[in-house]
Amino acid sequence: MGHEKRWCQPAVITVGQEVLYGERPNDNLLWLLRAFESFGIPAAVAMVLPDDEVAIGKHLAFLVSQGYRPIFVSGGIGGTHDDRTRQGIALALQRPLVRHEECFALLARRYGTRFTEQRQRMAWLPQGAQLMANPLGAPGFFVDPVYAFPGFPQMLHPMAQKVLEDLLRMEAPPERRVLELTLKIPEGDIAEEVESFAARHPSVEIGLYPSITPEGPTVCVRCRGSMNAASDWNAVHAFLKKLEASHPVVEPLHEVPPPSPQLV
Template identity: 30%
Template sequence: MSDGRTESGGEPVTAAVLVIGDEILSGRTKDRNIGYIAEYLTNIGVDLREARVVPDVVEEIADAVNALRARYTYVFTTGGIGPTHDDITADGVAHAFGLPVIHHPRAVEILTAYLGDRLNEARLRMARMPEGAELIENAVSKAPGWRIGNVHVMAGIPSVMQAMLDAIAPTLKTGQKMLSVTVEGRGLKEGDVGGPLTEIQTAHPGVMIGSYPRFDGKRFTTALVVRSRDAALMAAAQADVEALVARLQAEIED
């Protein structure tokens, strides 16, 4: 890993998030990390392309890690690195890389200094990781995350995950940031804009246009989001979208 953030020369830097935990799949715990990571990465020029959720099963964790790390520049996992028997992310990631699981010496030192006499066998599990892993600082609760290859393993607790992501960010290479602008189509349904919006999208191949409908109980609004890495291309598409919205709104008022 580099010591500072570097630009990727125009090539997109991509990422995936892998959320690990039975509690997410059962609905007992509501995920609060995917959206945060997505926005964070977008802001530093990394494209989040995929998010998955897998149970606490070693083979399923390993299969997902191997699929994602081969496809994307970075993989970020959350969950499963705590002190209980079902915290098996270390085992799953180690299995994916074909590595043994060890108690990382520096992680043991950090936990010993922080916990003192409270460091028992259960808490010592938080020092388990694949041999060769590098630690990720945890400024909140000290128990470190870790990275192996292009896989970054973080806690599931949002505040801890966010601190770890802050520690990771300076080591990541980044691409050109994705720009975006939103045009509010008040009073418009997706069906109103769908046809002409397709024509605008075709006319602007360097731009991505998405439509997102909302209903406030009285009327529909469709937000049209224009995205591009090129400010001039985005502005040209935005002008066409704004003209479309103005024309359709005028027709409704008539």
């Protein structure tokens, strides 16, 4: 498969009015974000877009122009009137929609006498698109750097997993590391020293995540980054140990394993 060979700011998009209006939970977005993180390449952007080809095309074109890769799009590739993702991708990449003969033949075999005009629409793809196998239904497709998946979780999960594995085999991303510590103090008590440390170590991403508990305020200090920056990570470890020694601790310093894509 001719996949894009660079990991460069992955982006995740889910499409659907029902998600945009809050009528359904966006489980696909959460699953995809966890999947990217589990492979050591967290998404740089996540979006929810309507079933509107102009909106899809506009936002996708921006992501492509800014170098986001790969871009995973979930939903809106069926054959009903409100499935507009194919058209949006074609607009974004400035490619015409053409009948993909391999896809058309595959769908004709799958649906037989039920191969209606609406289902035939699923074979109209952006010019140059390549198929992604889907044992449970119509195939997905990709036109680098955009990968389009069905919105059904039973289809999306194995298909996206396969693409991520293929991309990983082509070019392994740097190994990521996550360290965190939770203190029994308000975040403002350490904001200044954390800000100062972050400025000295820009390759490390540091987040402060406060909570209000019955016992009082707490703050989780989470540090993320590439293990390639060994000197930075030695400094991170020393900094967190210093915080741990200086403040009451709720949860001691520990390493956080990659998340599972499976929803809890």
